[in-house]
Amino acid sequence: MPKSVIVHHVTKTYKMYSKNSEKLLDLLSPRSHGKSFYALQDISFDANEGDVVGIIGVNGSGKSTLSNIIAGIIPPTSGSVEVHGETALIAIQSGLKGELSGRENIELKCLMLGFNKRQIKEMTPQIIEFADIGDFIDQPVKSYSSGMKSRLGFAISIHIDPDILVIDEALSVGDQTFADKCLDKMNEFKARGKTIFFISHSITQMKAFCEKALWIQYGQVEQYGPMENVMPEYEKFIKKYKKMTKEEKKAFQNSVRQKRMIEA
Numbered sequence: 001m002p003k004s005v006i007v008h009h010v011t012k013t014y015k016m017y018s019k020n021s022e023k024l025l026d027l028l029s030p031r032s033h034g035k036s037f038y039a040l041q042d043i044s045f046d047a048n049e050g051d052v053v054g055i056i057g058v059n060g061s062g063k064s065t066l067s068n069i070i071a072g073i074i075p076p077t078s079g080s081v082e083v084h085g086e087t088a089l090i091a092i093q094s095g096l097k098g099e100l101s102g103r104e105n106i107e108l109k110c111l112m113l114g115f116n117k118r119q120i121k122e123m124t125p126q127i128i129e130f131a132d133i134g135d136f137i138d139q140p141v142k143s144y145s146s147g148m149k150s151r152l153g154f155a156i157s158i159h160i161d162p163d164i165l166v167i168d169e170a171l172s173v174g175d176q177t178f179a180d181k182c183l184d185k186m187n188e189f190k191a192r193g194k195t196i197f198f199i200s201h202s203i204t205q206m207k208a209f210c211e212k213a214l215w216i217q218y219g220q221v222e223q224y225g226p227m228e229n230v231m232p233e234y235e236k237f238i239k240k241y242k243k244m245t246k247e248e249k250k251a252f253q254n255s256v257r258q259k260r261m262i263e264a
């Protein structure tokens with residue numbers, strides 16, 4: 001099976017400042033100020049065409065950072081991502097422009113992806129119908145609820161027909177009817193052999209939809225393989241973590257945080 005995504009030693013660090021003056025010093029002086037933090041550390045894996053990969057991990061482990069890097073929204077600090085085909089990210093904050101109306105956002109996104117005016121004219125009614133947000137389509141997106149933004153974002157991304165679809169928690173904010181409609185579309189994509197990365201807090205959705213699981217644990221790959229192998233291990237970890245006392249949890253989190261800090 002041909003590879004569609006190859007992630008090679010990807011690291012993403014963010015600067016952390018304890019006060020504003022530190023940030024200013026870091027900008028102005030040649031010496032580095034503040035600490036850096038590994039959001040992702042040396043991530044390597046690949047996906048084949050037709051793979052449906054669930055990205056799992058506890059809060060803050062780096063799932064959204066990774067999905068943004070795969071979709072080309074943010075660059076890695078080091079390492080590389082090789083993507084064969086067009087990628088689309090569907091996330092709650094999926095880059096819609098708040099000042100523009102839903103209709104204008106459809107046009108802008110399609111223009112940015114290289115569609116011509118005629119194609120956009122053809123696609124727009126289908127996108128509007130799928131989003132199903134009524135008259136809001138002509139209102140500025142900043143007046144939308146998170147569910148409405150997600151509907152519009154999903155509708156646009158699915159209709160531009162990407163080769164690689166990255167879905168980050170976008171189904172968590174809509175209602176069940178819309179989630180079912182999206183799952184139908186995602187199954188259609190799956191059947192057409194497209195690559196899908198799926199992030200969801202619903203383990204049931206993960207198990208039902210994904211064949212592979214990529215477990216990110218505090219910025220690193222803990223396990224990658226068939227869902228039926230990885231998910232039980234992840235669930236074991238969650239169970240063990242939940243059983244810890246408050247103090248044990250705190251100590252564990254501190255030790256993990258420490259490992260992700262890089263001194264200036």
Ligand SMILES: Nc1ncnc2c1ncn2[C@@H]1O[C@H](COP(=O)(O)OP(=O)(O)OP(=O)(O)O)[C@@H](O)[C@H]1O
Nearest residue numbers: 014015038039057058059060061062063064065066
């Ligand atoms: N722009 C940023 N600046 C600084 N730190 C960031 C930034 N974006 C993410 N981080 C940090 O990187 C780590 C990974 O964040 P990320 O949002 O990727 O995790 P996640 O697994 O998606 O979490 P969740 O399940 O809570 O959405 C977190 O500790 C987060 O605080």
